[in-house]
Amino acid sequence: MTALMALIRKEFASLFGSPTAYLTLTMVALVTALIFFDHLRLYNQILFVYASSNMGGFESDTIPDYINLWDAVFFPVMETLGLTLVGAVPLLTMRVFAEERARGTDELLVSTHLTPGQIVLAKFAVTFLFVTLMMSVSFVYPAIAIERGGLGAQHLSAVYLGLTLHGIGLAAIGLVCSAFTSSQLVAAVSGWAIAFVLWDFGWIQPFVSESMARALDSIALHPRYGSFSEGIVSLENVVYFAGLALVGMAIARFSFDMRRVSG
C-alpha cells in the first residue's frame, strides 16, 4: 500500500512538475469559458430580440419554446466540450505508459515489489484525478454564472458529471492505447481512432440489423453521456463509465503480461 501511494505521489509530482499539465488545464478552462460565454451571449441576444417590445416582452408567449438555457447553452456546450475531450484526453494519456516503455523505466517499475496491477491502478488513478481536476477547473465559470442567475445549477452539475465521466472513459481508452506501445504518437492516434469508433455507432446503423444497432448503441459513448446533458443522472450510465474504466485497467494490465511474453 505504501509503495502504491509512493507511486501515486511520484506520478502526481511528475505530472505537475511539467508545464504540460498546466497548459492542458489552461486550455480546457479557457475553451470552456469562451464557449460558454459565447453561447450565453447568443442566448441573451436571441431572447432580447424575441422579447423586444414590438414582439410582446418576456411576459408573453412569443418566445419560442426552443429558446431556453437548456437548448441554447447547456446542450451545445456539452456537445462541443464532449468532442473537445475526445481530442484532448488522448494527448494527455499518450505519455503515461508509452514514455516509460520508450525509456525502459517500466522495467524498473516491474522490478520493484509493485505488481503490474498496482502500477496500472496508480497510473489510472492519477489520470482520472487529473481529468476530474480538469473538469472542476472548467466548471468554475459556468457554475458561478448560472448560480448568479439563480437557475439550473443542478442541471449544470449533471452536465459536468456527465462530462467528467466521459473524460474518465476516454482516459481509460487512451491509457490502454498508451500501454500497448512505446510510441506516444501511435498511442494518441489509436486513442482518437478508438474513441471515434466508440463515440456513436450511427454510421454503422444502415449496414446492420435493428437489434445489432441497439446493441452497438448501448456501448457507444455519446448516447450515454448525452443523457446527462438532458439533466438525467442514471445509475446505469454511471456504471457504464465505471465499467469502461475497469475493463481499461484490466486490458492495460494485460499489456504487462504481453510484454513479459514478447520481450
Next chain:
Amino acid sequence: MRELALAGFVAITFGLGSYYATNHFGAFSLANLSLGGLGLLAALVLGARRLRFTGGPHSRPVVLHGLGLVLAAIVIAFSAERGAHHADVRLDWTFEQRYDLDASLVDLIEQLPGLKISLFYDPLDPRIRRTRLLVDEIARHGKKVRVKAYKIDKVPEKLEDYGIGSSNSLLFRRKDRYQVVERPTEGAIYEALYRLLSVEAGVIAVLRGEGEGDPEVTTDLGYGGLASMLATEGYEIRSLVTMSVREIPDDVDLLLAIAPQRGIQPVALDAIRRFLARGGGLVALLEPGVESGLEEILAEWGLRSPDRVVIDPAFGESSGTEAQGVCPLVHVYESHPITRGLDRNHMTFFCGARTFELRKPEVEDELRAVAQTSARAWLSDDLGVLDRRGRSVEHAGEAQTYRPIAVAGRYVRDDVETRILAIGDSDFASNRYLRALYNLDLIMNGVHWTAEREPQIQLRPKIRSTVQFPLPVADSLQMLYGVGLLVPEALLIVGGVVWIRRRTA
C-alpha cells in the same frame, strides 16, 4: 506492424471524423474505414505471429491469466451495467423537473398495460432526444409497454395509415385503438392516453339558445377547449336548446349551463327543476349582470347569488385590461372532493365574478363554499366596474370578508341524491383562461363530482415552461473576466513558473 497500425488508426480517425463533421457517410468515409480496418487487421495478424514465435509453453499461462482477468473485468462491468439497468435508478436534475411524470399521467399509464408506443423521427430533429427520454419515463411506469422508433422516411405506409405528418410524433396503440400525439408534452400525452382508455363517463347536456357560451367555438371567447376536455375524459356532449325543451331526456346525467345571457323559458326552467328533483346534476356558470332564471333555481337549493361583482383588492394590480381587483386569484379552498390537490400553491383565476350566499333548505343538505376570495374582498353594486380597464375601484364601505365564488350542494331527498355545482364566473372556463393556473382542474373536477365520478378527480399535467429568463450580459461579462479568464490565466502563470524553474534547476 506499428506503421500499419498507425496508418489504420489514422484512416479510421479521418473516416469517422468526416462522418461526424458532415453527418454523411460518403465514399471518403467508406474508403478510409475500409483501408483503416484492413491495416489494423494486418497489424493484428503480424502481432499475433510475433507473439507465437516469441511465446513458448511457459508464456501460455501468463497470457491466459491476463486474458482471464480481462474477461472477468468485462463480465463484471457488463453484469453491473445490466444490474443498474434493471435497478432503474435515475435522478431528474432538470430545473423544471421535466422527467418526473405527473401523478395523474402515471395513474393513467398503469391502467393501460400492453401499451405500444412508436416514435417517428428525423435523425436531425433535436427534439427527439427529449421525446425519447419522456417515452423511456412512460415505459418505466407501465406494464409491458413496448417502444419502437422509426425513421420517418423509412415507413411511409405507417405515416399514411395513422395520419402522421411530421417528425417527433408519437403513436400510442392498444388493442384496436390508437392515438397520435404530434407535439409530445405530458399534457398532450395524458389526453391521448385518456382517449385510448375510452372511459364512458355519462351524458352532459349543454344548454343552448339564450346566448350561452358556445362549446363549439375555438376562439378565446368560446368553450371548445372545455367541451374537448369533457369528451376526452369520457363524456358525451349534447346540445339542449331551452326554447324547445319540455323535459330533460332520461339518459342525460348532467346539465351544463354556461352563462345564459337572457331569461330561460319558464317551461325549460320547470324541466330543469324536475330533472334535479329526480337526481340529475347541474353545473351552472353564472355572470354578474344577468338573471336567466337559473339563479332562482339555485336559490331554491340554498345557493343564492346576489347580482353584484366581487372586488378582491388582495390581487388588485391591474393587468391593464380589467379594473383593479375585478379578477381575483383564488387560493382559499374548502376541503371537498372538487378541490382535492388545490391549495395556496395551486390557484385558480376568475374575472368578473359574482358570489353566493349559502342557506341550507334542509338540515341534512351539504352546502360548501369550495373556492373563496381572500378576506379582503367586498361586493360592488356597480356592474360598470367590469368595463373600467386598469382603473382602481373605490371601496364603498361594504364589509370585507371571504366571498364564495364556487359553491357545491349535495342533497338527498327520498333516497334520491342531487348534486349542484355553481360558479359565479364563466370566463374562467373559456378557451382564453381554461388552461390558466388550475382552472381546468377546478371545472373538470367539479363536473366529475357533480356526475358522481369522484375517482376521476385529479390534477392534470401542466405545461412545464422552459427557463427563458436572460442572464444579464453585464453580469456574464464580469464573470467572464473575473473567473472565466482569471482561472486559466493563473494556471498559465503557474505552469510558466514551473517550466522556468525546471529549466534553471
